[in-house]
Amino acid sequence: MYMLSVSCYYHDSSAALLKDGVIVAAAEEERFTRKKHDTSFPINAAKYCLESQNITINEIDYMGFYEKPLLKFERMLSQHLQMFPFSLKTFLSSMPSWINEKLRVLRAIRKKLKYKGDVLFIEHHLAHAASTFLVSPFEKAAILTVDGVGEWTTTTYGLGEGNKINLMKEIKFPHSLGLLYSTITAYLGFSVNNSEYKVMGLAPYGDMNRKTNSYYKKLRRVIDIKEDGSYRFDLSYFKFHYADRMPSKKMCVLLGGPIVKRDSEMTMKHKNIAASLQLVTEEILFKILHHLHKVTNCDNLVMAGGVALNSVANGKILRNTPFKKIWIQPNASDGGTSIGTTSYIYNSVLGHKRNYALKDAYLGPSFSTKEIKTFLVKNKIKYSEFKSESDMIKKVAKLIYDNHVVGWFMKGMEWGPRALGARSILANPCNPKAKELLNSKVKHREKFRPFAPVVCDDDALTYFDCDNPVPEPTDFMLMVYPVWKKWHKVIPSVTHVDGSGRLQTIRRHQNKAYYDLIKEFGKLSGTPILINTSFNIRGEPIVCTPFDAYKCMMGTGIDCIVMDKFMIWRKDNPQDIWDSEQYAKD
Amino acid sequence: MRFFKGFKEGMTCFGDLIAIIVNTVLLFIAYFIGVGITSIVAKIVGKNFLEMKTSAKVKTYWSDLNIKKRSLEECYRQF
Ligand SMILES: [Fe+2]
Numbered sequence: 001m002y003m004l005s006v007s008c009y010y011h012d013s014s015a016a017l018l019k020d021g022v023i024v025a026a027a028e029e030e031r032f033t034r035k036k037h038d039t040s041f042p043i044n045a046a047k048y049c050l051e052s053q054n055i056t057i058n059e060i061d062y063m064g065f066y067e068k069p070l071l072k073f074e075r076m077l078s079q080h081l082q083m084f085p086f087s088l089k090t091f092l093s094s095m096p097s098w099i100n101e102k103l104r105v106l107r108a109i110r111k112k113l114k115y116k117g118d119v120l121f122i123e124h125h126l127a128h129a130a131s132t133f134l135v136s137p138f139e140k141a142a143i144l145t146v147d148g149v150g151e152w153t154t155t156t157y158g159l160g161e162g163n164k165i166n167l168m169k170e171i172k173f174p175h176s177l178g179l180l181y182s183t184i185t186a187y188l189g190f191s192v193n194n195s196e197y198k199v200m201g202l203a204p205y206g207d208m209n210r211k212t213n214s215y216y217k218k219l220r221r222v223i224d225i226k227e228d229g230s231y232r233f234d235l236s237y238f239k240f241h242y243a244d245r246m247p248s249k250k251m252c253v254l255l256g257g258p259i260v261k262r263d264s265e266m267t268m269k270h271k272n273i274a275a276s277l278q279l280v281t282e283e284i285l286f287k288i289l290h291h292l293h294k295v296t297n298c299d300n301l302v303m304a305g306g307v308a309l310n311s312v313a314n315g316k317i318l319r320n321t322p323f324k325k326i327w328i329q330p331n332a333s334d335g336g337t338s339i340g341t342t343s344y345i346y347n348s349v350l351g352h353k354r355n356y357a358l359k360d361a362y363l364g365p366s367f368s369t370k371e372i373k374t375f376l377v378k379n380k381i382k383y384s385e386f387k388s389e390s391d392m393i394k395k396v397a398k399l400i401y402d403n404h405v406v407g408w409f410m411k412g413m414e415w416g417p418r419a420l421g422a423r424s425i426l427a428n429p430c431n432p433k434a435k436e437l438l439n440s441k442v443k444h445r446e447k448f449r450p451f452a453p454v455v456c457d458d459d460a461l462t463y464f465d466c467d468n469p470v471p472e473p474t475d476f477m478l479m480v481y482p483v484w485k486k487w488h489k490v491i492p493s494v495t496h497v498d499g500s501g502r503l504q505t506i507r508r509h510q511n512k513a514y515y516d517l518i519k520e521f522g523k524l525s526g527t528p529i530l531i532n533t534s535f536n537i538r539g540e541p542i543v544c545t546p547f548d549a550y551k552c553m554m555g556t557g558i559d560c561i562v563m564d565k566f567m568i569w570r571k572d573n574p575q576d577i578w579d580s581e582q583y584a585k586d
Numbered sequence: 587m588r589f590f591k592g593f594k595e596g597m598t599c600f601g602d603l604i605a606i607i608v609n610t611v612l613l614f615i616a617y618f619i620g621v622g623i624t625s626i627v628a629k630i631v632g633k634n635f636l637e638m639k640t641s642a643k644v645k646t647y648w649s650d651l652n653i654k655k656r657s658l659e660e661c662y663r664q665f
Contacts, residue, residue: 070665078635080617084625091617092610105664120661126653156651164655169648174636224640230647232640241636349658 004049004057005064005341006042006109007127009102011193012335013042016363017049018342021355023135025052026363026415028335031544037194038541041101042338043112048365057115064341066334067124069105071151073098075173083242090244120349122341124150125305129167131340132304133160134347135358136327137472142296143167144288147305147334148178148193155305157288159296163347163354168295174241175232177284178306180223183238183246184277188270189260192246199274200312201449202266204498206275210283215269215276218254223280229288266448282313282320289321299324304340308332308478309417311502315480318467330361330476331416339415360510361420361476364413367546372564375546382572386565389513396562397520400530403431405441407535407561409549410513414542418477419534420504421454421514423542423549425558427493427531428521429453434493434531441557444538452477453494454504454532456518463487463529470505477504491529504532 003018008029016026025048030036032044050057076094080087101108109115122130128145140161147154154176158167182192185199207213222237235241237251245259252258255273264270289301301323308314308328317326329336339358346352367375376383386392400406404427411422419425425442427434435451455463460470465482473479483491483501494501508515522528535549536542537556543549546563553561553570560569628635 068663068665074665077621080621081625081628082635082638084621085618088617091621092613095613095616096609118662120658121664122656122661123653126656153651158651158653165653167651167653170651171647172637172649174638175647224642224647226644226646228646228648232637232647234640235638344656345661349656349661 001061002055002059003062003064003342003346004046004060005066005338006046007066007334007337007341008041009039010334011037011039012333013038013040013045014335014338015042015045015049016338016342017053018346019053021346021352023339023343023356023358023363025049026339027365027413030541031364031413034541036539036541041108041112046113057113060115060117062345063109063115063117063119064345065105065119065121066127066337066341068121068151069103073103075152079241087242090242093244120345122344124337125153125156126165126167126344127337127340128304129156129158129160129165129340130344130348131336132302132327132329132332133165134163134343134354135329135339135356136302137357138300138302138325138327140298141300141302141327142292142298144292144301144303145305146177146307148182149173149176154178157292159298160302163351165348171230174235174238177231177281179240180233181277181281181307183240183251184273186246187251187255187259188274189262189264197309198446198449200278200310202271202274203278203312204496204500205448206271206273208275208279210279213272213276213279215255215273216279219276219280222254225284225287227287228291229284231284278312281307281310282316285313286320289317289323293322301326303328304332304336306333311478311480314473314478318471326471326473328473328476328478329358330414330418332478333417336416361415362412362422363415365544366412369564372546372566376566376568381550381568383566383568386567392562392565393513393516393520397517397524399560400426400428400521401524403428403437404559405438405557407549407553407558408514409535409546409561409563411511413544416476419532419542420476421506421511421532423535425533425535428525429491429494429529429531430525430527432492438531438533442537443533450496450502451494451531451533452502452504453491453529454506454518455529456515457505457507459528460503460505464501464503474503474505475507475510477502490527494529494531
């Protein structure tokens with residue numbers, strides 16, 4: 001039995017294919033269209049899913065959609081009815097897309113995919129809940145979903161058991177932890193639905209003490225938080241429910257100045273605002289989680305929704321709440337709901353037993369040795385071939401040790417926003433100048449943002465103050481932990497200003513070559529850790545195809561790419577084809 | 587040939603512009619007549635479409651959701 005689900009028209013469109021209960025393919029549309037956070041109908045992602053299994057759309061038994069469009073439309077109309085006449089501008093700008101596409105999902109599915117079968121619609125937060133619980137390793141778990149907004153819901157909790165999900169309580173729009181994070185992101189001059197993680201990265205530069213951070217006290221005035229973690233906003237500080245700007249004038253007065261201009265230098269004040277936001281987020285999350293544990297009496301926790309990508313908060317959960325185990329799927333935000341929709345239909349609606357747990361994120365397109373060689377030959381690209389995998393690992397480890405920046409293109413493309421060793425750029429974390437090197441050669445990113453380390457699972461506790469055993473979401477770079485103090489100076493380029501690291505752990509069964517490479521680098525440097533950053537330049541999605549990877553290298557300062565068993569050097573090929581600077585945007 | 591191509595492109599742009607103007611006028615009417623009148627009447631009778639207020643009196647802001655199981659029939663619905 002095959003099922004295909006899609007999510008689209010908000011942000012991060014995606015498609016996922018399930019075969020007899022197993023997720024066999026999943027990808028986000030942005031990787032194919034090369035448009036970051038692409039919201040359009042995921043026609044390319046859906047085609048990839050079908051092609052990966054050599055099937056046609058006629059073989060799909062059910063299709064799923066990740067929300068109930070009419071419920072969302074009702075909420076949107078309610079906003080206009082409540083906020084009339086102040087919502088005129090957003091009414092005029094948003095209504096055409098509702099009339100032309102958002103209310104015509106069924107038609108789009110039929111027309112674009114030529115699908116004639118049944119289409120099922122699942123509530124957005126149910127799709128989030130299913131996206132994490134039904135593919136988790138747990139038979140029973142407490143569920144928390146927190147995002148910007150679905151149809152009406154912004155936060156839910158419940159319990160998953162076997163193939164059943166019971167979502168018990170909700171908090172409704174306009175009160176939304178996700179939208180609070182986005183509002184402050186907008187206030188600090190970053191782009192909404194894109195740069196929230198930058199604000200999270202900025203927070204440790206500020207004062208992370210509730211007692212001394214004056215902005216924390218100010219922000220607490222905006223939100224009423226109850227003992228059980230439920231919350232509501234004083235809406236006079238916000239405009240997102242009726243305008244295209246998120247913070248109101250009153251919020252600007254509260255934070256002591258107008259909205260920060262894009263690309264401004266971040267001052268101590270901005271850093272303290274980011275820190276206060278992180279403090280409030282953690283306070284709400286931990287209160288909800290204490291309450292959730294009390295209600296469910298279950299030690300396992302699964303989370304989803306955009307807020308579940310807050311890896312700083314995630315890393316503190318097991319130490320600050322009664323939960324003992326945690327699982328979060330790699331694509332916790334809206335992109336991940338296509339997996340949830342398809343799993344929910346198969347397991348919960350149709351009643352099939354669960355027979356799958358997501359163990360790695362390599363669900364996207366992969367390319368065979370033959371396909372890569374054909375690409376290289378056809379495009380007259382100069383390359384060499386490794387004698388064996390061990391030859392490759394030895395040579396590449398030495399290159400990284402000698403401070404080369406290496407593109408690493410293996411296996412299926414990652415599902416979710418993080419590069420996890422399939423479309424990664426690797427560098428030497430022991431090099432104190434690695435951060436500057438990567439920023440000048442490739443990434444062009446804000447100076448305050450740290451790079452992430454990757455470490456083999458069996459070495460993680462040596463270098464990082466992780467929970468023990470190391471939770472599986474760490475495999476997906478979803479948990480930030482302190483780096484043990486004695487290693488701060490050994491791996492300076494992956495140690496953040498507060499001494500933390502957003503590590504990825506890799507288990508050998510997930511990606512053998514990647515694991516072995518890190519171990520081999522450890523033999524040379526004494527430290528089995530690499531810098532792992534996404535294979536893209538700022539403003540572009542992570543690369544998908546060999547062409548994308550080659551183009552990225554030639555337009556940047558990446559020294560070489562290891563692509564399957566082939567090595568391609570930038571210096572051996574014409575270098576004036578692309579200029580990455582023109583792409584370097586937010 | 588080039589003239590006709592340019593003419594065709596010009597007409598397409600003109601058509602698009604007319605469509606935008608007509609749509610905007612219709613949306614203006616829908617907003618002020620449909621949304622506006624309903625909103626004013628709702629305000630007179632004290633109806634709120636969004637939960638706008640905080641309250642020191644209530645102990646919790648959680649509301650019941652109670653989604654236990656969705657049947658196949660329910661999933662066909664877009665609401
Ligand atoms: Fe969501």
